[in-house]
Amino acid sequence: MSERKATIDDVARAAGVARVTVSRVLNNEQNVRPQTREKVRQAVEALGYSVNQQARALASGAGRTILLIHSHDLEREPNSYYHSGLELGALRACSALGYDLVTRAVDPDREDRNHLLSSIIERERPAGIVLPPPLSDDVDLLLAMKKAGVRVAAVSAGEQGRAVVSSAGIDERAGGHALGTYLTSLGHRRIGFIKGPEDHLAASLRYDGFLDALAEAGIKAEPWTASGDFTFKSGVEAAEHLLRERKGITALACANDDMAAGAMLALHRAGAAIPKDISVTGFDDTPMSEIVWPPLTTIRQPIKDIAERAVHMLIERALDDAACYEALPHELIIRESTAAPAQHSEA
Known part of the structure; x- marks a missing residue:
């Protein structure tokens, strides 16, 4: 295994300061105490940390915008929290590093999607x-951006996307496995699953x-399935x-919390008692999962942290x-x- 390069986060931990403080020292900014500045410099030397020269040029004013591009049809309802969670995490990183965040949305079903993306990039001229x-899984798009010299970091990319650009996410398969293991441990055997969009590899x-x-x-037996679009x-x-x-299912797992709330x-409305008649699970642990009734069993995905990490990668x-x-931790x-299934017979 090749030796991992020290990052700005490593320097911050070694010096016992915030990441933004390290950034200020590296950029020779004011308002840093001499003692703190010395701690940071000692940590930099001890870790052999080298400043990314391209990033430093950008930080000097050549480019101070990070662009977050959602894949979303503006005529449809958005995912209630996922998009805003990504924005909050990316904004947190941009604020710490001295960058501005700009968000845009592109309809993934548009035939001219890549042309529209090129136009947005040309207009915004972002630092990254x-x-x-699913844009993070469009390998042709990632390769084209990289060839054009565009700095890209991906969120929750599949294996092919990860091979092209740096990416942050969780172990999606392990998350799904944890839900399945929990439901079967309760005794459920007749189970359904509401999938996400076909082109969303993380949901798959x-x-x-x-x-x-x-298994x-x-x-x-294959579980009963249906597909949704995360809404x-x-x-x-x-x-x-x-x-x-009328399949007599005792547990219904959903690929995200929004679809789980809709299913509930x-x-x-149909008079089914949750969880007495049917258990329901989600995925993401958005704020909605705590306010629906009954509160939702789900997988906690640190959406904000993932987006923050992606910006730092850039x-x-x-x-x-x-x-x-x-891979960030999930829970x-x-x-x-x-709950455990009641005695249930198919009507």
Whole structure:
């Protein structure tokens, strides 16, 4: 294994100061106490940290904008928190590093999507770009941007995307596996799953991990499935479809919290008691998961931290550095929307 280069975060930890303080020292800014400045310089020397010269040129004023591009049709409802969580995390990093954050949205289904992206980049001339999925999984797009000298960091990219540009995310497959393992440990055997969009590789990995857990529990039958687009509305529609088919399912896992909340509404309307009649789980642990009734069992994904880390990758790594991937920790959050199944027979 090659030796990992020290990062600005390593310097901050070694010096016992905030990342923004390290940035101020490296850029020779004022308002830093001499003792603190010396601590930072000693940490830099001890770790062999070298300042990314391209990033320093950008920080000097050549380019001070980070562009976050959402993949979203502006005529449809957004994911209630995922987009804003990404923006908050990216803004936190930009504020610490002295950059401005600009967000744009591009419809992933537009035929001229790549041309529109090129126009946005030409107009904004950003110091770097953060791409969430599914744009982060468009390998042709990533390669074209890299060839053009555009600095890109990805959020939750699949394996192919990670091989092209640096990316931050969680182990999506492990997250799905944790949900499946938990539901089967409660005794559920008739289980459904509301998937995300087909082109969203992170959502696909969640489902793959879920299937792994079912297989480990000896469940051979494929779960009932429906697909949504991560919106509340699609969760309602998927659950209504499930209810029409009357499959006798005792647990319904969803690829994100918004669809889980929509599914819960449809189940409530139909008179199904959660979790007595059917358990429901989500994914992300957005603020909604704590205020729906009953509160939602889900996987906590540190959305803000992921976006913050992606911005730091843009600034800290040179354009010709090899792509790296950082997996942040996820956590199973158990709440009142899940319980052991009651005796249930298909109507």
